[in-house]
Amino acid sequence: MTARRAAFVWSLLLLAAFVVFAAALALGSVAISPWQAILALVHVPAHGGSGAQAGDLAGEIVRTLRLPRAVAGFSCGALLALAGALLQVLLRNPLAEPYVLGVSGGAAAFAVAALLAGCAWWLVDAAAFAGAVLSIALVLGLARREFWRGEPQEASPRLLLTGVVVATGWGAAITLCIALAPDDRLRGIVFWLTGDLNGAANPWPALVALIVALAVCVPVAPQLNVLLRGDALASSLGVPASRLRLRIYVVASLAAAASVTTAGTIGFVGLVVPHALRLVLGNDQRMLVPASTLAGGVAVMAADLLARTVIAPAQLPVGVVTALVGVPVFLWMLLRRRR
């Protein structure tokens, strides 16, 4: 991988992001041309008259319905894929994904409890974020020694086990809530657990989280390549292994938390997008971290476009689409490769 090749990959993904973004603004129950949709973002028609009225309606749809949803989709997908790529490096394990260390479990348990109590949507979001942060703190507290311990013991298996066990505990709490929930609340709970962008009215915190996470991770991407080869080699090459591990754990967890808070537990993106790119482009983190971020955003934004147009006017939870489309595509990519 060279800088030029990486820049080429990023440009392609950026282009794809723009195309899907324009499509997400243009398509839906009211068809608006992509050009009109993009104009509506910057141009607010304020004149009277019937033509302006229609344009205003289209602009209103784009600005208040489709734009937040597209931005939320992109941000959540990007955050999840970024978190997945980072955790696969941290745990040195191809099966790692954003939810494996219990972040989503904590968020979901709290959110489901809030839904059960019939809280307002913003309280559900707040509960989800609080649950995610609590879960991060719990795993960090329980496994703190695993972060600081260097060779010869490797940190990963115990950290992974701690996270998995905490996640299982949250899972039991969620099942308990569902068992207790009255029927009229179940649909909302199921949609939240599958991942749904329908209620994502305020996508901007997720976008800010994405920008911050990228700013923290991209500069250390070359160090991640070295960290993958073990602590001894990383330290000998001047990479502060323990500090770097802590940094990517915190960033990945908070990224997952931001996404879960915005859109519920959208599955599969965080595991599959980094792997799919790795299969095609190789495992250079300098290229992979930004590329996973872009590709994850494109994937969820496109999946949500499908989720709200395929059986319109009814809508699917976006998590269903990511998994239904993602599973066969990923299996095909994985199995067609012959060594």
Place this chain on the structure above:
Amino acid sequence: MKSLTNAPGARTPSLCAQHLTLRVGERTLLEDFTHTFYPGEIWCVAGPNGAGKTTLMMTLAGLLRPAGGQIEVDGERIDAWPSAALARRRALMPQTSHDAFDARVLDIVLLNRFPHLTGWGWERPADRAAAHAALAALGLESLAARDVLSLSGGERQRVALAAALCQEAPLLLLDEPLAFLDWHHQIACLTALVDWTRFLPRTIIFSCHDLNLARRFATHALLLEGNGIAHSGAARDVLTPALASRAFGYPLVLIEQNGYEALVPALPDAPR
């Protein structure tokens, strides 16, 4: 062996252990060990399993804090060195390497150029040239494009050694570089290492279980007994039947034939 201990003119020490004490749990592996390593020297660290060879290598590399004493590189305490500058000064080949994901051999070797990278951390042509040269030095050019997960244990080990060479640090610490290697490649690697110290003021310290190869290729030896005692000096003065028998806890004899020598275990029912 004269030709190996050339060290053209330079007698500035490359590494200095001062009153070094190493402990693991309750056990004292090395007690109050003071020694200076000079350029041009190739040191073999030998000793029984668990005697502290890896602990010593990690401590010499500055990755483990000793229980007592200190390590100095170029006259300065090793923990006072900025990590990037230290990584350009000494390279470590750890005993194990992790390969969870597939990667090209060339990319694995290029990772050791990390201390030389600048800016956004992309390699420059000089880095690629160094990686190809290191692969060529060990006869691995044909593997450059191979997937590291498809390599055999011995091939993987030689790739790790090439990576350490590619770092171009004048002090090379190798933890069991010959593990998994067949006879032919053990000797090829040792020859490459000897060549590597021939023209530039470089020092190699490697741990090894083959005392005969150590006697042939190393200029000096450090024999750890694992109980705090260490013997150091010219390889042939340290790796003697008497000292090695004592360190390994098993009687060894030196046999000679046609100018060749070998330390072999004195098995009880051996024909005499």
